[in-house]
Amino acid sequence: MRVYENERSVVWADGESCPYGFEQTPEGFIRHTVELLFLMKPAVAANGSVWWNIMDTYNTRTPIRGNARERLDAMSEVPGSRKGWTEHGACRHSAGHMYLDDTELSSIPPRIAERASRIGYKLKSFITWRKHASPPEPGKSRVSRQAEYLLHLSIGRAPLFEKSAWQALSAKLGGPNTLYESAEKITDVWCLPTSTGKNGHGAEFALALAGRCIALTSRKGDLVLDPFVGAGTTAIAAVELERRCLGFDISEKYVDVAEKRLAAAVVGRQTTLDQDAASMPTTTRARVSASAPRAGAGDRVAGPKSKALTDDISAVDEVDTDVDLAASAG
Numbered sequence: 001m002r003v004y005e006n007e008r009s010v011v012w013a014d015g016e017s018c019p020y021g022f023e024q025t026p027e028g029f030i031r032h033t034v035e036l037l038f039l040m041k042p043a044v045a046a047n048g049s050v051w052w053n054i055m056d057t058y059n060t061r062t063p064i065r066g067n068a069r070e071r072l073d074a075m076s077e078v079p080g081s082r083k084g085w086t087e088h089g090a091c092r093h094s095a096g097h098m099y100l101d102d103t104e105l106s107s108i109p110p111r112i113a114e115r116a117s118r119i120g121y122k123l124k125s126f127i128t129w130r131k132h133a134s135p136p137e138p139g140k141s142r143v144s145r146q147a148e149y150l151l152h153l154s155i156g157r158a159p160l161f162e163k164s165a166w167q168a169l170s171a172k173l174g175g176p177n178t179l180y181e182s183a184e185k186i187t188d189v190w191c192l193p194t195s196t197g198k199n200g201h202g203a204e205f206a207l208a209l210a211g212r213c214i215a216l217t218s219r220k221g222d223l224v225l226d227p228f229v230g231a232g233t234t235a236i237a238a239v240e241l242e243r244r245c246l247g248f249d250i251s252e253k254y255v256d257v258a259e260k261r262l263a264a265a266v267v268g269r270q271t272t273l274d275q276d277a278a279s280m281p282t283t284t285r286a287r288v289s290a291s292a293p294r295a296g297a298g299d300r301v302a303g304p305k306s307k308a309l310t311d312d313i314s315a316v317d318e319v320d321t322d323v324d325l326a327a328s329a330g
């Protein structure tokens with residue numbers, strides 16, 4: 001369980017009413033995730049992909065955190081830490097479970113993958129994101145976790161998949177990490193950094209994660225959707241890669257952060273293009289400026305707060321809400 005700004009209850013198809021992520025059982029969270037995937041499905045282009053980032057969790061004793069420091073403090077039980085685990089206000093108590101004991105791993109990612117397949121997605125890959133760093137965990141009878149997972153889901157059997165675009169990417173945007181990966185082959189183990197967390201969001205993506213997904217399964221000009229856009233990392237990667245982006249978040253605070261980061265990214269991108277163009281021979285210059293990203297969707301956050309990360313909602317109607325890629329986070 002993570003503590004986000006502005007949690008808001010959602011009325012789910014199963015009749016339960018709770019913010020997403022506050023379900024009483026792993027089954028509830030799985031059901032609600034599958035409901036979201038089901039609702040998103042008509043918006044995904046026929047050759048498009050969904051990338052669903054999800055971590056697993058221990059039954060009942062889910063580490064709470066607003067940010068990494070808070071989690072470490074809550075778990076460390078050392079003098080000077082703010083609170084021990086059981087003293088923390090957000091400590092969750094078990095509602096009981098049919099077969100999972102307390103502190104048993106819930107196997108949430110593979111259970112979502114199986115259900116996504118049952119509702120008509122094609123499960124293309126089950127990717128392990130091996131993070132560069134992870135906080136120590138207190139369990140004395142098990143290993144600490146350093147992995148999260150990404151489900152690559154598609155509508156069709158052969159979605160757009162651009163390995164060469166990945167090979168050409170910078171490391172910052174998720175190109176081959178040559179310490180661990182061969183640029184010849186992209187596998188289902190991704191060794192990528194976590195975010196610095198400096199934008200005040202406890203669960204921000206690394207730019208490399210979003211950039212890699214976007215580059216692999218969309219093309220310039222395509223529309224990328226992130227229904228949980230948070231601090232806007234997906235949108236920034238989309239702008240860097242000359243895609244459009246539509247993002248939503250329940251938190252006004254995060255939408256504001258995303259808006260500011262995105263505006264800076266658009267300016268930075270334009271400056272780079274201008275510098276590149278200025279350093280080229282005159283004949284090439286015209287081509288470069290013609291390919292500069294237009295000021296469009298993804299350039300700023302607008303609309304009622306907690307909602308859209310696009311400056312032109314009508315652009316969404318224009319593309320029949322077909323989304324070529326959706327990235328999300330657990």
Ligand SMILES: C[S@@+](CC[C@H](N)C(=O)[O-])C[C@H]1O[C@@H](n2cnc3c(N)ncnc32)[C@H](O)[C@@H]1O
Nearest residue numbers: 004203204205228229230231232233249250329
């Ligand atoms: C894991 S974070 C996403 C972080 C984002 N990818 C980034 O790089 O900053 C999940 C986000 O979902 C948002 N959220 C939670 N429940 C939501 C809901 N019902 N509708 C929209 N956003 C929600 C949270 O506010 C949080 O910012």
